[in-house]
Amino acid sequence: MITDKRVQVIFGLFIWTGLYASLIPFSEWLVALLPVEGDSHLGEAIAFFVYDAPKVLLLLTVVVFVMGIINTWFTSERTRALLAGRSLGLANMLAASLGVVTPFCSCSAVPLFIGFVQAGVPLGVTFSFLIAAPMVNEIALTLLFGLFGWKVAMLYLGLGLTVAILGGILLGKLHVERYLEPWVQNITKKDVSFESEARSLEQRLEAGYAAVKDVVGKVWIYILVGIAVGAFIHGYVPENFMASFMGRDAWWSVPLAVIIGVPMYSSAAGIIPVVQALLAKGAALGTALAFMMSVVALSLPELIILRKVLTVRLIAMFVSIVALGILLVGFVFNLVL
Amino acid sequence: MLEVKVLGGGCNNCKVTASLLEGVALDMKVKINLEKVEDIQDIMAYDVISTPGVVINGKLVHRGSVPSRQQVERWFSEK
Numbered sequence: 001m002i003t004d005k006r007v008q009v010i011f012g013l014f015i016w017t018g019l020y021a022s023l024i025p026f027s028e029w030l031v032a033l034l035p036v037e038g039d040s041h042l043g044e045a046i047a048f049f050v051y052d053a054p055k056v057l058l059l060l061t062v063v064v065f066v067m068g069i070i071n072t073w074f075t076s077e078r079t080r081a082l083l084a085g086r087s088l089g090l091a092n093m094l095a096a097s098l099g100v101v102t103p104f105c106s107c108s109a110v111p112l113f114i115g116f117v118q119a120g121v122p123l124g125v126t127f128s129f130l131i132a133a134p135m136v137n138e139i140a141l142t143l144l145f146g147l148f149g150w151k152v153a154m155l156y157l158g159l160g161l162t163v164a165i166l167g168g169i170l171l172g173k174l175h176v177e178r179y180l181e182p183w184v185q186n187i188t189k190k191d192v193s194f195e196s197e198a199r200s201l202e203q204r205l206e207a208g209y210a211a212v213k214d215v216v217g218k219v220w221i222y223i224l225v226g227i228a229v230g231a232f233i234h235g236y237v238p239e240n241f242m243a244s245f246m247g248r249d250a251w252w253s254v255p256l257a258v259i260i261g262v263p264m265y266s267s268a269a270g271i272i273p274v275v276q277a278l279l280a281k282g283a284a285l286g287t288a289l290a291f292m293m294s295v296v297a298l299s300l301p302e303l304i305i306l307r308k309v310l311t312v313r314l315i316a317m318f319v320s321i322v323a324l325g326i327l328l329v330g331f332v333f334n335l336v337l
Numbered sequence: 338m339l340e341v342k343v344l345g346g347g348c349n350n351c352k353v354t355a356s357l358l359e360g361v362a363l364d365m366k367v368k369i370n371l372e373k374v375e376d377i378q379d380i381m382a383y384d385v386i387s388t389p390g391v392v393i394n395g396k397l398v399h400r401g402s403v404p405s406r407q408q409v410e411r412w413f414s415e416k
Binding site: 110286 | 344345346348349350351362369377384386387388400401402403405407408
């Protein structure tokens with residue numbers, strides 16, 4: 001039994017590389033074993049599933065591990081200290097970027113929100129963080145990279161950050177402080193000093209393992225179901241079936257995608273394989289990404305939690321601005337590509 | 338007897354943390370008095386903005402994630 005964590009990591013990387021390299025031969029071997037024609041509907045669906053599912057899970061494992069380690073430097077408390085007392089503008093960019101690397105669970109949204117306000121982080125900057133944190137995360141980016149390639153992943157990153165930055169600035173300019181719940185408005189400001197907890201390399205690696213166990217343990221089933229649905233659409237839905245109502249020419253498909261997407265809630269893990277399959281059948285990239293962003297960024301459970309600190313009016317403004325931003329992203333995408 | 342508090346508004350990670358603490362205490366035969374703090378003002382009093390947080394004998398030892406089993410064992414054996 002190897003107990004040194006560093007040795008374990010190097011050993012694990014070797015195994016991972018070996019597995020990743022054998023993905024194609026493995027899927028070909030498995031499909032050849034089955035009594036179905038490779039170019040039949042079922043054959044295509046199976047081939048899609050047995051290649052993509054292990055590939056995405058492998059990618060996700062390594063990315064979550066690395067992010068788990070990176071997260072140990074970016075706690076919410078440190079992020080707050082970095083943002084406190086800054087003014088709108090550059091701070092929104094910083095907040096959106098920190099939203100990507102700071103671990104965030106929507107169940108902490110209320111203490112986080114109050115903690116930020118209390119420490120004097122401007123409201124617009126806080127919103128930039130709150131928009132970016134659920135929307136642009138390592139799970140979404142890994143899946144986009146694994147299924148669509150790095151260009152789409154980078155576009156998503158860039159546009160997601162843009163929506164978060166501009167949305168936050170706009171909310172800040174609208175002086176929405178008056179639409180906070182009264183008790184939040186009365187919170188007194190307090191100075192926040194950050195004391196760094198010394199962490200050893202061992203502890204950071206431990207955090208990486210914990211993240212893998214937690215995140216991959218939670219999302220693997222969504223990924224499998226998502227890819228299975230994707231595989232079904234891949235194999236059975238006729239080519240260009242989606243083009244007529246999710247294609248580039250149907251301008252109304254973008255608002256429709258956002259309207260359907262906002263009340264839906266799924267983690268990025270479950271929705272991306274479906275989006276991939278839609279794309280393969282002729283849906284426009286902008287429409288598909290707008291759909292995905294609206295599903296991932298705005299979620300009913302988070303809004304219900306935020307209702308404790310925001311009035312209904314402010315929640316409505318928050319949702320409208322984010323939805324509008326996503327809408328623009330969809331249109332721009334369809335126009336440019 | 339250790340006074341242990343889990344800070345968090347009833348989210349899943351908080352429940353997991355609480356049962357982990359109970360389990361480790363049982364395994365290590367450490368007596369603890371576990372309290373779940375769910376009120377937002379009380380949570381903020383410990384300056385915890387990312388839940389769950391863990392407080393042992395009045396001192397905040399952890400915040401922002403479900404702690405690992407090894408961490409919990411360290412806290413209990415140090416006391």
